[in-house]
Amino acid sequence: MAKHLAKRETKVTADHRADNILRMEFTRDWFVEYMEIWPEVFRRHGWDAEEPKSILEIGCFEGLSTCWMLNNLLKHSGSRMVCIDTFEGGREHAHDGTNMTSVRETFFRNVEKTGRTDIVRVLEERSDTGLLRLLQENQEAFDFIYVDGSHLSTDVLVDLVLGFRLLSVGGLCMCDDYLWKGQSDPRHSPKMAIDAFTSIFSEQVQFVPVINTQFAFKRLR
Numbered sequence: 683m684a685k686h687l688a689k690r691e692t693k694v695t696a697d698h699r700a701d702n703i704l705r706m707e708f709t710r711d712w713f714v715e716y717m718e719i720w721p722e723v724f725r726r727h728g729w730d731a732e733e734p735k736s737i738l739e740i741g742c743f744e745g746l747s748t749c750w751m752l753n754n755l756l757k758h759s760g761s762r763m764v765c766i767d768t769f770e771g772g773r774e775h776a777h778d779g780t781n782m783t784s785v786r787e788t789f790f791r792n793v794e795k796t797g798r799t800d801i802v803r804v805l806e807e808r809s810d811t812g813l814l815r816l817l818q819e820n821q822e823a824f825d826f827i828y829v830d831g832s833h834l835s836t837d838v839l840v841d842l843v844l845g846f847r848l849l850s851v852g853g854l855c856m857c858d859d860y861l862w863k864g865q866s867d868p869r870h871s872p873k874m875a876i877d878a879f880t881s882i883f884s885e886q887v888q889f890v891p892v893i894n895t896q897f898a899f900k901r902l903r
């Protein structure tokens with residue numbers, strides 16, 4: 683049964699109440715700490731939420747990050763957001779009792795509560811399939827891509843290589859769990875893939891400092 687985040691007092695500030703996050707249902711608060719950090723990252727990047735902007739999110743779970751981005755980064759009615767998730771969970775959810783059917787329902791209820799469903803497109807499929815679909819559609823490039831789907835390095839590498847082609851020049855990409863210590867085998871964590879990608883694409887990306895376990899870069903060309 684999903685718990686209401688309002689019952690969790692940890693780390694939740696008045697700012698988050700103001701953006702209606704507490705009206706949402708969440709069982710995991712992975713994104714709460716980033717609500718404190720991301721506003722400064724986006725301010726430094728020159729993001730203007732009042733302008734039409736586009737975001738691609740890979741891995742949405744119950745929509746905590748999705749709803750925060752809708753409320754805080756996409757205030758213009760001409761903005762758009764594409765969310766890709768299998769709603770089948772990752773390797774790390776296989777044995778932790780997560781009910782992904784309920785996660786999926788919670789995601790759609792939460793997004794509905796933002797009142798922004800008209801600008802959200804949800805691709806319920808593997809990220810590689812969804813990213814190839816977007817490339818084939820020749821969509822306009824995205825201003826921001828959040829990579830937080832599968833944590834397997836094989837999958838993250840594909841997300842980054844295909845995602846890069848969908849990122850606008852000057853656009854920002856954020857990868858979650860760069861310093862994740864959840865798995866002993868490094869191939870089961872994003873770091874190896876992020877390091878490989880940024881080494882290979884070193885002339886096309888610029889490291890953007892963020893003060894937590896995430897990794898961000900800007901596309902240069």
Ligand SMILES: C[S@@+](CC[C@H](N)C(=O)[O-])C[C@H]1O[C@@H](n2cnc3c(N)ncnc32)[C@H](O)[C@@H]1O
Binds near residue numbers: 713767808809833
């Ligand atoms: C860590 S959760 C996302 C958390 C969310 N961004 C937040 O901050 O609240 C990861 C999500 O990625 C999805 N996922 C895992 N592997 C995937 C894949 N290969 N393609 C698409 N989605 C995947 C899972 O179903 C899960 O909902």
